[in-house]
Amino acid sequence: MRITVVGTGYVGLVTGCCFADLGNVVTCVDVNRKKVQELQKGIIPIYEPGLEEIIKRNRGQRLFFTTDLSKAVQTSDFIFIAVNTPPGKNGEVDITNVKAVAKGIAQHLNGYKIIINKSTVPIGMGDIVSQIVQKYGPSNVSFDVVSNPEFLREGSAVADLLRPERVVIGASRRSAAQKVAEIYKPLQCPIVITDLKSAEMIKYASNAFLATKISFINEISNLCDQVGADVQQVVKGMSYDSRIGGQFLNAGLGFGGSCFPKDVSGLVQIGKNNKFKFRLLPEVLEINSDQRQYFLKKVYREVGSLKGKTLAVWGLAFKPNTDDMREAPSLTIIPALTAKGAKVNVYDPVAMPRAKSMFKKVKFCKNPYEAAKNADAVLILTEWNEFIQVDFQKLKKIVRKSVIIDGRNIYDPIEIAEKGFVYLGMGRGASRIF
Numbered sequence: 001m002r003i004t005v006v007g008t009g010y011v012g013l014v015t016g017c018c019f020a021d022l023g024n025v026v027t028c029v030d031v032n033r034k035k036v037q038e039l040q041k042g043i044i045p046i047y048e049p050g051l052e053e054i055i056k057r058n059r060g061q062r063l064f065f066t067t068d069l070s071k072a073v074q075t076s077d078f079i080f081i082a083v084n085t086p087p088g089k090n091g092e093v094d095i096t097n098v099k100a101v102a103k104g105i106a107q108h109l110n111g112y113k114i115i116i117n118k119s120t121v122p123i124g125m126g127d128i129v130s131q132i133v134q135k136y137g138p139s140n141v142s143f144d145v146v147s148n149p150e151f152l153r154e155g156s157a158v159a160d161l162l163r164p165e166r167v168v169i170g171a172s173r174r175s176a177a178q179k180v181a182e183i184y185k186p187l188q189c190p191i192v193i194t195d196l197k198s199a200e201m202i203k204y205a206s207n208a209f210l211a212t213k214i215s216f217i218n219e220i221s222n223l224c225d226q227v228g229a230d231v232q233q234v235v236k237g238m239s240y241d242s243r244i245g246g247q248f249l250n251a252g253l254g255f256g257g258s259c260f261p262k263d264v265s266g267l268v269q270i271g272k273n274n275k276f277k278f279r280l281l282p283e284v285l286e287i288n289s290d291q292r293q294y295f296l297k298k299v300y301r302e303v304g305s306l307k308g309k310t311l312a313v314w315g316l317a318f319k320p321n322t323d324d325m326r327e328a329p330s331l332t333i334i335p336a337l338t339a340k341g342a343k344v345n346v347y348d349p350v351a352m353p354r355a356k357s358m359f360k361k362v363k364f365c366k367n368p369y370e371a372a373k374n375a376d377a378v379l380i381l382t383e384w385n386e387f388i389q390v391d392f393q394k395l396k397k398i399v400r401k402s403v404i405i406d407g408r409n410i411y412d413p414i415e416i417a418e419k420g421f422v423y424l425g426m427g428r429g430a431s432r433i434f
Helices: 010-021 033-040 052-058 070-075 097-107 123-135 157-162 174-188 196-227 233-237 260-273 280-303 331-339 370-371 392-398 413-418
Strands: 004-007 023-030 064-065 078-080 111-115 143-147 166-171 191-194 310-316 343-348 363-366 378-380 404-408 422-424
Touching: 004 010, 004 070, 004 097, 010 023, 010 033, 010 064, 010 078, 010 157, 023 070, 033 064, 033 343, 052 157, 070 097, 078 174, 097 111, 097 123, 097 166, 111 123, 111 174, 123 143, 143 174, 143 196, 166 174, 166 196, 174 191, 174 370, 191 196, 196 233, 196 260, 196 280, 260 280, 280 331, 280 378, 280 404, 280 422, 310 331, 310 370, 331 343, 343 370, 370 392
Parallel strands: 004 023, 004 078, 023 064, 078 111, 111 143, 166 191, 310 343, 310 378, 343 363, 378 404, 404 422
Antiparallel strands: 143 166
16 A cells, blocks of 8 residues: 655654555655655664664665655555644643644645544544645545554554554544555454544543553552552552553553653643543642652652762663653653752663753763762662663672662562662552661
8 A cells, every 4th residue: 555654753653664564655754854864864763672673674665755745645545644743731732733734735635545643633633634634625636534543652662553452443434444444454453443533532541541540559659658568569469350450550650751641631621622620630640740759759868968969860761662751750850859969870771862952960871880880879760671680789889878769669679678778669668678
């Protein structure tokens, strides 16, 4: 099939490359000329496991990159809109980019096309895109607008697209939805065909529910600290209940990234715009924000005055296997530490090039041990495997104080205590385990 994907961010680039790997001819379009030129040379702007190999395998054969929207539209049957929809005022989703792309597509239509919203957009965006295309497109050319929300997790986006748990397709005409479903047919996954607005709502409802699970377990985790329970054991006991499961019940620093914070805020605003007041979701957001402050209080209690102290921060990205810094806990925690006079040494296996423009008062280190040298405490903000496999004997020899404050609960408190460290996790039973 001939496919155009407009936008080469996380969603657009992964979508376009994977569609090409499935045997389609795909053109990825972006307005950023420098970015397109680098992609044409095989230089990838994001870190995503497996993506480099797919681009190398398909570039110049079935996968092309261009800034020419006109040619891409006219030579394709399916046009995916996968541009950024950042949070705007009051958490409302900014649809400026989607509108601009819809207008551009309309102006270059030369025959029947299926226009597919891949970007996360407010409920009713499918109708808005249709109106824009009708206004700016030729009157004698027909088209369909379809909603096909993405469910990609950064760090496992390639696997999520090639092995999806489900594909959701919303359309006004079933025939258009069925044509889009043909693209996904090789994946042999469940395909949900529904109306436009229901498809758009499925995306928001899914992310809001997962974010709610995270905030819920963080509330339980904080109570575990107070009563002396271990949240890891609590989750283990809960997860055997098939109605609950264990996914997204990882206590820690809360959710970040480009999806959960934006989508929950966006859904709250959609409710307000439709005279519906959410009671649960605003609390989900507040709990998530408070979790970073809760972690900082642990640091202050354990380390005392931070003035003149050295702190090692392991992990900057909002999650492992990505270099994405959007809404990462480090963006809140590190400035709070430096504001109190701490010297902060940081290390992240992937995200440091992106993070260097965001942190000015920190030392970027080559490895976790360099960051931990003479540290009064090691703070873990991202659960990279590299940190799980650390050499504790080596670590103990180079730190000033053997203190680990684990915001992601990657270690077993008893094992770390046996290695001679003071360990503070999130909801791990007691504030100090010796």
